[in-house]
Amino acid sequence: MRGRLIHKSDLLKIVDVLRADHRVMAPFNGRGRDSFFDEVTDTNKNDIAIHVLNPYYPPKRFVFPHMQKLLKITAGDKPAIQTIVHDEKLAVFGMRSCDVEGIFHLDRFYLGNAFRDGHYETLRKNLFIVNMVCSDAERDVDEDCFCVCADAGTAAKGHFDLQLMDLHDESGEFLAVAGTPAGEAFFKLPFFRKAEAAHVARRRAVLTEVRKHFKTATSWYSALTNFITRGKVSDETWKKVGDRCLECGGCSYVCPACTCFTVTDRPTAEKDGFDRVRVWDACALSGFTRMAGGHNPRKSVHDRRNRRFFRKLGHYFIQREFSMACVGCGRCVRVCHGDVGMPSVVEIVRRETAGSAGAIDREKP
Amino acid sequence: MSCKNESIYQPSITICDEVRDEIQDVKTFFWHFEDPTKEKAFRTFMPGQFAMVSLFGAGEIAISLPPSPTEDKLFFTTRRVGSATTVMHKLKPGDRFAVRGPYGNGFPMKQYEGRNLIIVAGGIGLIPLRSIILYALHNRSKYGKIQVFYGARTSKDLLYTENLKQWQADKGFECYLTVDKAEDGWKNNVGVVGSLFKMPGVDMPVDNTTVFVCGPPIMFRFVLADLQKMGFEDQNMVSTLERYMKCGVGKCGHCCIGVAYVCTDGPVFTLEQIRKLGEVI
Numbered sequence: 001m002r003g004r005l006i007h008k009s010d011l012l013k014i015v016d017v018l019r020a021d022h023r024v025m026a027p028f029n030g031r032g033r034d035s036f037f038d039e040v041t042d043t044n045k046n047d048i049a050i051h052v053l054n055p056y057y058p059p060k061r062f063v064f065p066h067m068q069k070l071l072k073i074t075a076g077d078k079p080a081i082q083t084i085v086h087d088e089k090l091a092v093f094g095m096r097s098c099d100v101e102g103i104f105h106l107d108r109f110y111l112g113n114a115f116r117d118g119h120y121e122t123l124r125k126n127l128f129i130v131n132m133v134c135s136d137a138e139r140d141v142d143e144d145c146f147c148v149c150a151d152a153g154t155a156a157k158g159h160f161d162l163q164l165m166d167l168h169d170e171s172g173e174f175l176a177v178a179g180t181p182a183g184e185a186f187f188k189l190p191f192f193r194k195a196e197a198a199h200v201a202r203r204r205a206v207l208t209e210v211r212k213h214f215k216t217a218t219s220w221y222s223a224l225t226n227f228i229t230r231g232k233v234s235d236e237t238w239k240k241v242g243d244r245c246l247e248c249g250g251c252s253y254v255c256p257a258c259t260c261f262t263v264t265d266r267p268t269a270e271k272d273g274f275d276r277v278r279v280w281d282a283c284a285l286s287g288f289t290r291m292a293g294g295h296n297p298r299k300s301v302h303d304r305r306n307r308r309f310f311r312k313l314g315h316y317f318i319q320r321e322f323s324m325a326c327v328g329c330g331r332c333v334r335v336c337h338g339d340v341g342m343p344s345v346v347e348i349v350r351r352e353t354a355g356s357a358g359a360i361d362r363e364k365p
Numbered sequence: 366m367s368c369k370n371e372s373i374y375q376p377s378i379t380i381c382d383e384v385r386d387e388i389q390d391v392k393t394f395f396w397h398f399e400d401p402t403k404e405k406a407f408r409t410f411m412p413g414q415f416a417m418v419s420l421f422g423a424g425e426i427a428i429s430l431p432p433s434p435t436e437d438k439l440f441f442t443t444r445r446v447g448s449a450t451t452v453m454h455k456l457k458p459g460d461r462f463a464v465r466g467p468y469g470n471g472f473p474m475k476q477y478e479g480r481n482l483i484i485v486a487g488g489i490g491l492i493p494l495r496s497i498i499l500y501a502l503h504n505r506s507k508y509g510k511i512q513v514f515y516g517a518r519t520s521k522d523l524l525y526t527e528n529l530k531q532w533q534a535d536k537g538f539e540c541y542l543t544v545d546k547a548e549d550g551w552k553n554n555v556g557v558v559g560s561l562f563k564m565p566g567v568d569m570p571v572d573n574t575t576v577f578v579c580g581p582p583i584m585f586r587f588v589l590a591d592l593q594k595m596g597f598e599d600q601n602m603v604s605t606l607e608r609y610m611k612c613g614v615g616k617c618g619h620c621c622i623g624v625a626y627v628c629t630d631g632p633v634f635t636l637e638q639i640r641k642l643g644e645v646i
Contacts, residue, residue, distance in 0.1 A: 078461075079463070083374075115615060274422050292609075311621065
């Protein structure tokens with residue numbers, strides 16, 4: 001492990017170095033439970049929250065913005081269409097491991113498969129990720145987190161440039177790990193010092209300890225994946241889930257692994273000018289599949305819930321993207337008014353399906 | 366292709382050449398690309414593929430390609446149903462819009478070589494199937510028996526009437542027409558599309574045959590039931606699906622049903638695949 005030590009009083013120096021050639025985003029505490037990512041300025045620099053509950057609004061938006069201009073269109077007699085490229089270096093300081101895994105999932109979706117999404121690629125290539133490992137059971141993790149079940153945390157296994165973790169000892173040291181050459185370049189700076197084997201052992205001990213504090217360790221995905229893939233989940237079960245869905249789309253909007261979007265042309269101030277914009281969309285909304293003329297192949301809400309969890313946990317898609325589209329951040333649990341976030345659905349489906357169908361049929365391929 | 370210069374969502378400017386009224390609310394638009402190199406690249410399309418058409422300000426929609434690559438013209442046939450097609454129906458010759466594509470898997474015409482082809486279309490379901498007919502007729506010797514069954518509400522609702530006349534006169538294959546309601550002067554069959562299968566003299570080979578079905582959902586269900594009774598198997602029945610699409614390249618997620626993205630894995634599926642996907646029939 002290319003581990004280095006950095007004292008907590010030096011952590012913000014990383015932000016200073018990044019700010020020389022990046023816009024830097026970092027988490028801040030809001031009122032109550034609330035926290036948010038904001039741009040670091042000279043004024044707010046010292047308020048950056050090191051131990052913080054993960055913001056509701058995911059940092060996914062730095063690579064897949066909530067609203068993103070794709071094309072500049074000038075209609076009229078001589079129309080012209082230009083691709084809009086937002087080419088700017090951005091760094092996120094203090095991204096949580098679940099969100100790092102989420103962005104890795106987006107990488108495989110937007111850059112893998114048949115077509116590469118250049119708009120995503122540009123933002124992604126410009127992004128520098130400083131991952132902060134959730135190490136404090138009180139301040140980093142709440143009762144809705146379940147990254148340990150989704151194999152996404154609490155320490156990301158890769159896909160970051162630099163990873164920092166509080167060792168929680170009296171010295172106030174953090175252990176830093178580089179994930180890319182760009183991250184490793186930081187180790188040349190004087191405030192990084194060599195780590196000893198004892199520090200690495202201490203890291204392991206802290207991680208083991210924090211895992212014990214995850215209350216929602218019941219999200220037993222493998223069963224759900226199995227049930228969903230084999231079509232074992234009955235319509236009645238999906239109806240139960242659907243009946244609790246208020247169709248607000250919140251779960252998709254806060255999900256770090258959701259990829260769907262809709263596209264619209266927005267008029268600009270220029271004559272005959274339009275921006276083609278992509279905007280996050282959610283499969284919970286009834287218009288998601290409605291076609292021109294009004295025909296909607298996925299009319300009922302429980303079909304749409306079925307769809308969401310099939311897309312996230314179906315074995316076919318896990319094979320396609322090499323991971324399930326859930327990183328255990330717990331945001332869908334926090335925002336859902338009907339309590340049908342991922343762990344609840346795992347629980348409902350597991351109980352209903354295991355209860356009605358008995359054991360899994362291992363004979364069938 | 367560099368991502369910095371051109372995105373996968375960037376369409377190319379096209380010019381409308383001619384607008385033809387087909388039936389009520391259905392028009393055919395002939396068009397070409399402003400840039401001939403784009404046109405050359407686009408003309409590699411296969412029957413069954415589709416294009417994403419931009420109508421500035423109204424948005425972008427997925428439209429199937431009715432022309433066969435063996436023809437020298439590019440055109441779309443659309444019914445005026447939504448906001449984008451309403452704008453499209455106001456296009457005049459010389460007007461500009463934009464197109465990207467071709468997208469989708471298309472019909473694997475090479476795979477069908479040596480087989481009999483049966484094409485069953487209802488209403489505007491003929492639009493995506495037209496290209497197979499033209500393609501197969503152009504490569505007539507490669508395919509066995511070719512039969513076309515086409516039904517519409519009335520004789521005024523028949524699309525591509527010029528083609529229909531040629532097809533009926535053509536001795537190389539069979540073309541049967543039917544309407545739900547006959548009017549004076551109608552000499553062909555009256556009834557649903559399935560009634561054509563039982564007409565005297567119609568002999569539909571079941572072995573070594575691929576059937577293509579496209580039409581409104583109710584016709585689809587009845588025709589499938591008829592064909593199944595005759596012994597056609599699911600893997601030899603093919604259809605093309607339509608879904609709400611925003612990107613055409615497997616990213617926006619709207620067309621995803623079961624394990625398939627209709628835009629990249631389809632829109633052409635065998636009935637066997639469709640049954641596995643669920644949500645369709």
